[in-house]
Amino acid sequence: MLLGFTFSLKISIGGRKASSRRKRKEGMRDAPRTPLFLEFMDREMKHVRRRCRQSTCDNYMTARRSFAAFLGGADIPLREVTPQLVSRYSQWLSSRGVSLNTSSCYMRSLRAMYNAAAVKHRIRRCSPFSAVFTGNVPTRKRALGEAEMRRIGIADVEEDTVRSWARDVFMFCFYAMGMPFADAMLLRKSRVRDGTITYLRRKTGREVTVGIEPCMERIMRKYAGGDADYVFPVPTGDRFPGGKGYARLLKCYNAALKVLSRDVGLCLPLTSYVARHTWASLAYRRNVPLHVIAQALGHSSPRVTMTYIRELDGSTVRRANKKIIRGFTSATSVQ
Structure with missing residues (x-):
């Protein structure tokens, strides 16, 4: 009798263990996988x-x-x-x-x-990025003077080369009130009408209207026989909305500009940003109101525009200080 009870107990315990193992396995299958x-x-x-x-x-x-x-x-x-x-x-x-x-x-x-x-996924965060740098450091001056821009415009560059294309696009972006390079590459001919260019900034979606000047028209006419839809051809062979083409195109453009800046003898290496920063800086030096510059650049606020012109050299500030001191000293000498 005792033997039968012991045997039944073992079966019962063994059944519970098997059931427990089965539940654990099912629980493991049902548990959400840690996301990759x-x-x-x-x-x-x-x-x-x-x-x-x-x-x-x-x-x-x-x-x-x-x-x-x-x-x-x-x-x-x-x-x-x-x-x-x-x-x-x-x-x-x-x-x-x-x-x-x-x-x-x-x-x-x-x-x-x-x-x-x-x-x-309801995972407890451990702030893994708290110890690394996530701010911004001031960048070096990226604006050119008028004389340097003229040197680029009249530089002797072999036609029908990537370098000549880069120079033309760079000057066009400057003439078009600092048009971003990406927007110039996506500029369709249908956006050119009645002496103006109207385009939507790729970055912000804001609409910008540019009056076409003769210098801009000469550059556009030079490439008029190229792409049926776009103002400028693309040397890399592909457009970039939603794809990887932009990184390849930008690299090609900046490489050509770097060689051009060496040929022209500039101290500042040219990049896609320089045309935009230069237009903003020159406009500011010529006393164009800040809100007008912001509208031309397609900025949502003049505060954004200040990041483009805050790196002006100190000569403007020094001249302003001289005017103040001159007025102060002359008034003091009269007394």
């Missing part, structure tokens, strides 16, 4: 494109590619995005000559994606 960070970014980007500006999407994609390169092409669970890992990524960027501002842009994009993933 890059996989989450890829899914989230589909929603980001619908609610964010194109420039924001571009920043996210660039940061994603950089972080994936740091990881060697592998993906990691969200919980493994730790302060130590982010710190190593920051050092990795620095060792490859990435500037602080560019590194900061990557970190802010990755931080936004990390926070979104942590909220969506």
Whole structure:
């Protein structure tokens, strides 16, 4: 009798253990998988494109590619995005000559994606980006003077080359009230009408109207026989809305401008931003009101415009100070 009871007890206990193991396995299958960070970014980007500006999407994609390169092409669970890992990524960027501002842009994009993933999957955040730089450092002066712009405009550049195309686009962007390079490349011929150019800024969506001057018309006429839809041809062979073509095109443009600046003998290397900053700086020096400059650049506020002209050389301020001191001393001498 006792033997039968013992046997029944073993069966009962064994059944409960098997049932418990089965429940644990089922629980493991039902438990949500820890999300992979890059996989989450890829899914989230589909929603980001619908609610964010194109420039924001571009920043996210660039940061994603950089972080994936740091990881060697592998993906990691969200919980493994730790302060130590982010710190190593920051050092990795620095060792490859990435500037602080560019590194900061990557970190802010990755931080936004990390926070979104942590909220969506209810993961306790550990602030992995709190110890790395996410601010902005002042950049070097990026505006040219009138004499330097004239040297670029009259430079002897071999026609039908990438360098001549880059020079023409650069001068056109300057003449067109500092039109951004991306907007010049996406400028359709249908936007040129009745002596004006009306375009929507790719970055902000704001409409800008530019009166066509003879110098601009000469450049546009030079490329009139090219692309059927766009004002300027693209040397790299592809347009870039929603694709990777923009990074390739911008690299080609800046490389050609760098060679051009050496040929012309400029101390400041030319980049796609210089034409825009130069127009804003020269307009400000000629006492064009700040709100007019802001409208020409397509800025939402004159405060944004100040970032373009705050790097003016000290000569303007020194001249203003001389006027004040001269007026003060002359009044004092009369007394």
